[in-house]
Amino acid sequence: MSDATSPEAGGLGNDERRLTPAYRPSQVEKQAPCQAGCPNCGDIRGWIGTVAQRDKLGLTKEEAYERAWRMITDVNPFPSVLGRVCPHPCETHCNRAEHDEPLAINAMERFLGDWAIEADIPLPTIDGEAGPEWVGVVGAGPSGLSFAYQMARRGYRVTVYEGREKAGGMLRFGIPDYRLPPAVLDAEIEKIERLGVEIELETAVGRDVSLQELKQRHAALYLGIGAQAGRGLGVPGEDGPGVWTGTEFLSLVNCGEPVDPGTRVAVIGGGNTAIDAARAARRLGAEVTILYRRSRTEMPAIEHEIDDALEEGVELVLLASPVRLERQPNGDLATLIAQRMELGEPDDSGRRRPVPIPDSELELPVSAVIAAVSQAPDIRGFEDLDQDGGWFLTGNGGAVGDGVWAGGDALGLGIAGMAIVQGRHAAEALHARFRGLAPPEAPENGKRLVGADEIIMEFHETRPPALPERLSPEERLAAPMAEVSGRITEEQFLAETSRCFSCGSCFGCSQCEMFCTSGCFTKLEEVGPGIYFTLTLEQCQECGKCVEVCPCGFLEVN
């Protein structure tokens, strides 16, 4: 007999003669699906948990925000920017989708990014790691700046060479202001500059400086030159006024250059550049039609951006591909002739290949055509490096040659998050080489991905996700540069963090401690996301209850 709170020793556990398998628990942190979905492999669960569990951690709201923001910026110096433009594959993977709706991770990231801008929090540095090496970066886009940041925060001297008049790359010249206000981009670039990164603007390789010179000047070079050369349509009538590539058009609009596409614009393509160009043209007052050669399901653009474009009055003509452009005698565009398509067998990308339908031409009166079909790097000045059909070919850790590394769209088109992670990986690899360290290991190494079936979803009340306020289509067209999507409120942000299941990581729900009558679980003095209890199995009765009440899949049978 004993007091309920001080269980007797021994009992039925820890004995080979047991009748059941030994349901002894062990604490095993697993990889969360959001992290698995993120190209940057950010500790999303960790930073959300830091805010959600702030009371248990004894943190004020501000302390929690700062700690969470530092966790994000450990891998990504652009939370405010990516919180606006990232297509957030993390959310697509979120286990909460099986319960109600995925967490609004993107909106939370933006909240923290904006908070850190307003609170003027400097980017975190890593002390005592640097050496005397001076590294050069070509291109001040997300990839180059990510690399620059990761080197500078370790104490290296970094110079970035940028051919354009402003830093930001595609984030500045390729994404319209209504999605990403320039002030936000400026603020996050400024934080990187404050770490000592020098950005030399209007300094293009091959024009103002040669690759050879840079190689001699720097201990290593990182090339983040992007893929800014838009590809044409390759149809008759394309050459002449009124035809732009998507990147050209967006760059002109974003720089405030005078651009007049007239009243009837056709945008060719189904990616984000096509949608951005169409919405930008719509804001200039044109009637806009997007032509895409496959069906809507195959469109690579972010789903809600397509919806936004449609709301703003952009027409979508699917399964159609231009065959020629007809011009008026004065050379102005007159008509776009397109051919209807149907979907055939899947191609290499797994998407169904569009096949022309004979004698199915359609005509579209046009004043301008924007070709947003594809982009490629502009490799002038870099001809000596390893390439494959105009794209850089990288080996181990992003090296394209001796002392030269590359990342971002120049390796292949991808989302900004991909460009940022490539910059970071190159920096980590280079730093390891400079200092003679072992190559860095991915944080998720050896961790098993936690499945939705391991989460006790009923433990969490269903609750809709935080949705920001958004401008109506009328308001958007009336104020073309106004940001469409607002920021979630602090209240929404805090509520949203508490929707996280904390998949595969202890969030201190205390059920194991509460229901173990053998006292196997002891609360730690200092707790943190993933670490709340120590586990000693001497008194374990092997009932397995702790494992089976664990709502986040952290405990498992040993």
Add this chain to the structure above:
Amino acid sequence: MRFPSQRSVADSFSSIPLDAGADLALKDGSRVAVIGGGPAGSFFSYFLLKMAEAIDLELEVDIFEPRFFTRGGPSGCNHCGGIVSESLVQILAAEGINLPTEVVQRGIESYVVHMDVGSVAIQSPAKESRIAALYRGNGPRDGSELQWESFDGYLQGMAVERGARVRHKLVTGVDWTDGKPVLIENDGHASAYDLVTVSAGVNSNFIGMLKDSPAGVAPPKTTRTYICEFKVGREGVHEIMGNAMHVFLLSIPRLEFAALIPKGEFVTMVMLGDELDQELVHAFLDDPTVRRCFPTDEKPVVCSCSPLINMGATKRPYGDRIVMIGDSGVTRLYKDGIGASYRTAKAAAATAVYQGISADTFEEHYWPACKAISSDNAIGKVIFGVTTLFKHSKISRRAILRMTSLEQEQEKAPHMSSVLWNMFTGSAPYKEIFTSTLHPGFIGSLVWNLAHGMRPSGGNGKVA
């Protein structure tokens, strides 16, 4: 002619001493927290809301229960043998609560008492299966038949139907602010209530956390039991067990009590004993008497646990605005814990609704219900002590076997049969059992059979 004023008319009809500490009574809109959504918590919520409705009192009742009885295996289980006694089945029926077939795994028609000297089946005195074998949660691990429903889940559903709200939150503490309890949830969320009812049992550490509360409660004494589930298959269960619960009176050191209970495709084994360990479990399973009835070879055990049971009342299971019921308060020795939950829950609910929620009120109106159980337990201890003496003597084992067999076969007055029946089912108070052993018929028959016990005789042979 004088007419009484409205006020005095109201007073004359009022049996509720609302004036005595008006603050310490439930009022319209009062908030009641029930910590633990097992039978005690659900019965309490059910009766509280039902009684409140009868006097037009609107209450808000939150049942805090982080677990889900819809889940199989230990996570949604409340760890007990899963027998609802005949008396409780009748009482529930009188309350309008009829356990549905999805909840009852098997109606128990008889008890088979196994001893080394033989076995005897005791039929239900009413000759109908009114004892229910059931699962508290949604059945053991590896259950392949999903048609059952959790008993605890069923009761919780009834409370919800009455208007209680189940909050799947873990309460990790109670603070007291201005004399009112404030529940602290694990995520730091705090909310004040007018009354807190603790029905957290003894298999969570919650009551330990109340030690420092001004309510002055001290957790009850506990001891470990052992329960496991053999997966036998529905046909096998029927063949081996029938509609009978099998209990064993064996002379094995440290073994207090052991029973096998048929449930669906499983057989539940329940053991009570001193310092229960695997050695004792195996001593029991290897005993020839047990093997004769239930050879365990190649019967996989899919679930096992060693839950604590309450072995003594909580010293003072109440305070201002707090009351402890079920296992967290007082329960019956070894048996019929659910019946005790029912009784304490109903008594606490009636006190809270009709009398008030101060410590004094609970002492006056709730404590007697607890005390009755406690005193009966004292008699129960004597009975179990005598039984222990009996089961360690071969002569007395033979006497019990012979006496019971004769009663069952020749439809004689069921002296020994009803003593055993009531002991094993927990159907009657221990006092009643004790009284029946003082019946001259019982004593006479026992002495006669003890004399016969000097030589061996078989059982009634009704055991497979």
